[in-house]
Amino acid sequence: MVQFEANFDGLVGPTHNYAGLSYGNVASQSNAQDASNPKEAAKQGLKKMKALSELGLVQGVLAPQERPDIDTLKRLGFTGTDAQILDKAFREDPVLLAACCSASSMWTANAATVSPSADTQDGRIHFTPANLTNKFHRSIEHEVTGRILSQVFADERHFKHHAALPTNEYFGDEGAANHTRLCGDYSQAGVELFVYGRSAFDLKAPAPKRYPARQTLEASRAIARLHGLGDNTAIFIQQNPEVIDQGVFHNDVIAVGNQNVLFYHQQAFLHTEQALAEIRAKLPGTELHFIEVPTTEVPLQDAVKSYLFNTQIVTLKPGHMAIIAPTECRDTPSVNAYLNKLTGLNSPIREVHFMDVKQSMRNGGGPACLRLRVAMTELEHAATNQACLMNDALFARLNQWVDQHYRDRLTLSDLRDPALLQESRTALDELTRILQLGSVYPFQR
Template structure:
């Protein structure tokens, strides 16, 4: 009997959760620049989602927040002296870079790495490639702490391989699992890995968006597949529709989501829709199953509504009865076109027969929904037992983390607060305690 389960590793929102609007191309993030945030509420909303899904029997874990501010960034560009001196000068001379050093973006763990389960890889190990995120300054510094965290959680080198990020050049722009989907008959069966890219570095004739940047390259996707030892006949590369990117679809997980053999996608998700579906059908046939595409037409849900509601930035989860639940942000119920579509989807008799809605407004205002918050890792029973257990969501861990948030998080954080050296001290103390709670003290011992 196959005991492989898909774990969702949600990013635990850190104490520096703030709205800096640093991500050009992410409409929600950009539209809330410099507004007041509530780190405490953000963390509690994320924890509530984790707890609820774990209580439903879904495999749920977390990735710890990263240390902020990132003094490595600030000192590397000439801000010296004491920590307080660094913050004061950066606030005066380069407030946007100070905001980058305080970025809350690591909470979106879908960008932490690309993951291939052992059923897909040539050496039979679970492979992780840390995303370089080099299209944005505020995210490009995440990779060091991400690799540190993944290697602490997945320490057994006989079962897990954690690869360093790809070279930090435009040719290898890599955004992690936000542009990657795995389709399969079952989590433990050999599957098809779908890589979605926005541009081609070494083909000047290839189409590309004109308004917003394409963050993922074909070359990066191909490199990740090589590192993971994937089977070519079950690896599919497709281009995102440049017109969709220019409407705010900065990652594929804003316009499509897959699980099992189901792909829920918007008709404007891919540059050549029919070719994508045909390629997936052939690849899945090789893997022993049949694709179940669910196409959402523009007449049903315009791209603007998909972006505003984050309909596709949802989680498709396999239930014990063989059907699927769709985890959506509350905003989907508040958008008339999207709510109408979802009612029809659940009533259609198709594979998705349940909606689960969460209030994630703090994350949504910063540009990330349920899918952004989680990294999917399919693990056999032996692999699950081999990973660090302190990050697996339980009622006990939930209670400890809620109490920890209550002790350490502010309920208001304004842009000017980033210059306050006391905030940096508060965050360091909070994360050192978190390391002890999770049994990973080494994460915050710099």
């Protein structure tokens, strides 16, 4: 049975802005208050999707959230017309308004955790939207995320959708940003690595001191149970608390895997050798490549600044992989030198492709943040909503859509503009027709 990995990237929404909402994300906080360019951001994301499609990969598109989120503002006590609600929120609590205008759903690595059918007990692909409880601006996403995923992957014979975990700190779940999968071949059962920052119930266990650990062990275990993963399929690894305190807010900022390759920084995990031994034991007979990047060659801060590990590793043909990296990797001397060396090592990684996603990078998300990985068979691919799969026609149509509806400059004070709300709703209403999603947004229901 032919099986491959598809990437579904988040389309940047019309309210893309730099509000600096993500405490613990150095890039997000560093660029707070700057003017953003939603049109450029969306086009950069589309170019990345098109480039991966042209490399021969299956590439999909996931729609953004409705923003500004008027329904949430109403739940928080703001009343009147939509325009009055926006004005009151801006005057009384501009930070809250910015949170309700966040376009962070572009980072679909946080949209959900996905387990392919080769790993699950019922032979279906399982999806659980992330509750993202650690950040208010993201905790209001999961309901609409679930609706969108249910429209993209609608056939119940092939796909199983779960509700998000309970929305409290004990089950904080950040989705695929803390999850990766290793296997010999996509068609074979693999092991799913759940990387957590802390144990919510064991207060004596190691945990970061400066920045919050957003993924709990309890959440990771719950996802594994929901997805029907056996003891030989799920592995739980703790992220090094010290690197969380240095700005490594998700595992995908410090490690990335693909098939039989795990690419990680020397400081990524709390008990590295123990984790690697467990992977070897659960994938007997698979030739594994553990590529550890030494601190002496790439200091941790260079890895975070360049997002070396927030790159994508993709398989172009059997035994031949490529890294999809932001241009910041090329522009950081230690990282560029390491990548030049990496392609010459005895590993499947043979190429590096640099992508300009600066609008996303300045807000704290690189190429890997922008995509949700879905390993699937040809039958599952055929059952996927074909209107959401990238091709020349969709690329041209979405670029035209962005040109028609997006602004090329957005400041935080613009978020109170009722015209922005109307522009966003008009754009999203048209987008749901383009992608054949039906009525997924509150204003449509």
